[in-house]
Amino acid sequence: MNPIEGHLPARSPLHNILAPTGIAVVGASSDPTKRGYKAMVGLIKDGFRGDIYPVNPKADRILGVEAWPSVAALPATPELALLCTPATTVPGLIAECGQRGIQGVVILASGFAEMGGEGVELEREMMRQAEAHGVRIIGPNTSGVFNLHHRLNLLALDNVKPGDVGIVSQSGNMLLSLALEAQHNGEVGFSTYVGPGNQSDIGFSDYLRYLGEDEHTRVATLYVEGFRDGREFLEVARDVTAMKPVVVYKSGSTEAGQKAASSHTGALAGSYAMTVDLLRQAGVSVVHRSDEILPVAEGLGLLQKARGKRVAVIADGGGQATIASDRLSEAGLTLAELSEETRQKLRDVLFPQATTHNPVDVAGSTDANPSLLATCMEIVAADDNVDSLFLVGMFGGYSLRFAESLLGDEMRGAEAIVDLSKATDKPLVIYSLYAPIKPPALRRLHEAGLPVYAS
Missing domain, CATH: 3.40.50.261 (Succinyl-CoA synthetase domains)
Structure with missing residues (x-):
């Protein structure tokens, strides 16, 4: 079933063009400096499942694939053609593709309306040919x-x-x-x-x-x-x-x-x-x-797997808690309202000055005990009002920021977060100031497949 069937008015014609059973590479080349060469390499190396038709009147074979002198000479009609030729050749090639029944073309060349002057008229002629022959265009001036x-x-x-x-x-x-x-x-x-x-x-x-x-x-x-x-x-x-x-x-x-x-x-x-x-x-x-x-x-993408849009934020800094809340709101998500039972469990393990409503700010409670962040995640993940969790702050960097002796506790915290990810169906996302340098605790989370980002 179409993922958004019933919402969009018509199925996009791009499905045939971007998932073709055959492709003509017009201007295919054996010269490694040419884009027609790079396209052929990409198709062959990645194992394109359809038919490849190199078009070059000066070659019999290109990279081991039989070549054809023109689009009109092709033995079958592909859905897509890649044009690797100069801008001035494009209108005529589009007419030729249309006459052959090709549905779409990708045009790499620049030198059209973006250049002004004669390029504007060249692009108009290109579009006249495309409309006359029923050909759809990706580009021109496209990277591919x-x-x-x-x-x-x-x-x-x-x-x-x-x-x-x-x-x-x-x-x-x-x-x-x-x-x-x-x-x-x-x-x-x-x-x-x-x-x-x-x-x-x-x-x-x-x-x-x-x-x-x-x-x-x-x-x-x-x-x-x-x-x-x-x-x-x-x-x-x-x-x-x-x-x-x-x-x-x-x-x-x-x-x-x-x-x-x-x-x-x-x-x-x-x-x-x-x-x-x-x-x-x-x-x-x-x-x-x-x-x-x-x-x-x-x-x-992870939150798509969640049951809803209610997110709990656990932070070791008030500023980052605020910023995270703003970004989540901008993304159309909502801050989950934690139950009184959850808040009491957080009070039992955190300092009195900690904030136990959402976003949760541990307020220094984890400076000497970073694995406590994992404990907070376990408590919050058990709340039925929460669909997903964001850990925000400097997890992974406590041993660098405070004392090397905290590394063992951070690693225990990382293992606890990995275990939690296996035990819950709620997405867990970690943002850390130390993510760019990949300290051991964050490497462990990354190896376990958890998303770890730089704050």
């Missing part, structure tokens, strides 16, 4: 696409683990940054990536609708320089956020950033503050730094 669960990799990225986070990003370097981060931190894997480029045809609304429908995507993440149709995007976002989390990093918060976005993809950035406000009203989780994208996505 992948769909890892279908082994479609047109970027030749190595060591990208399949998972449940979908990405749409107007920056290819942003994808690279997130992929590198995922290799070294957390348990994040990716489902689909699309670089929308100039959004000449298919825009953010279409991509978000697809990610909303995609059974392999639990969380949709987007890096946005500008929306083509903000009103339509907000309508789609309301539908999708009702079923799965959507995380957006919107650039262009300054005039300089807006100018850079315009020259990069021709984006219309619009008012930053108004855009962020409207996105939040639509249920979108907005982040303000690139290093927040994956932690927020993974955390929200």
Whole structure:
């Protein structure tokens, strides 16, 4: 069953394009410096399950795969074509693809409307050909696409683990940054990536609708320089956020950033503050730094497994408790109301000055006994009013901050948290100031598969 069946008005046409049974690589090459080479390597190395048709009139075979002189000469009709050729060739190739029955094309070339002048007219001609022949366009000026669960990799990225986070990003370097981060931190894997480029045809609304429908995507993440149709995007976002989390990093918060976005993809950035406000009203989780994208996505993905949106925060600092509460509220979550029984059990183990309502602030109770944080988590996890738990502060760093002799107690606390994660179906998320340096207690949590983030 479609994950959001009954919410979105029509099934996205991107399903056939991003999960093709065949693909033509127009401009395929044996030259390692060419993008047509990198695309072929990605498809072959990742074991693309469909048919690969290299198109190059000057080659009989490319990387061991039989090549064809033109799209018209192909022995069968793939759903997708990747165009690795210069911008001036694109309109004619789109007409040829349409005449062959190809449904969608990915256009890597730049030199269209984002350049102004003649590029604007070239993009108009490209769209005239696409509309005349019924071809959908990803791009132009796109960094590419992948769909890892279908082994479609047109970027030749190595060591990208399949998972449940979908990405749409107007920056290819942003994808690279997130992929590198995922290799070294957390348990994040990716489902689909699309670089929308100039959004000449298919825009953010279409991509978000697809990610909303995609059974392999639990969380949709987007890096946005500008929306083509903000009103339509907000309508789609309301539908999708009702079923799965959507995380957006919107650039262009300054005039300089807006100018850079315009020259990069021709984006219309619009008012930053108004855009962020409207996105939040639509249920979108907005982040303000690139290093927040994956932690927020993974955390929200975990909370999808929770019974509800009631979160308990346990902190060893009042400031972090406040910040965590703000961020949870912005993400559409609520602070759980702890039962009187739970609060009394917390009073029994914490200092009198500790705060036992939610967020719980241990107020120094754990400075000489960090494993007490695990005890607090066990107490709170037993409360029926709580759906998930966030531990916030400096767990893992007590032996560094106070005394080396506390390391043993921290390790006992880490083991207790691991045991709790096995005993409860409530998600546990840990934010620590010491996460970047990976001290032993946090390494133990990470090895056990628990999400550990830098605060």
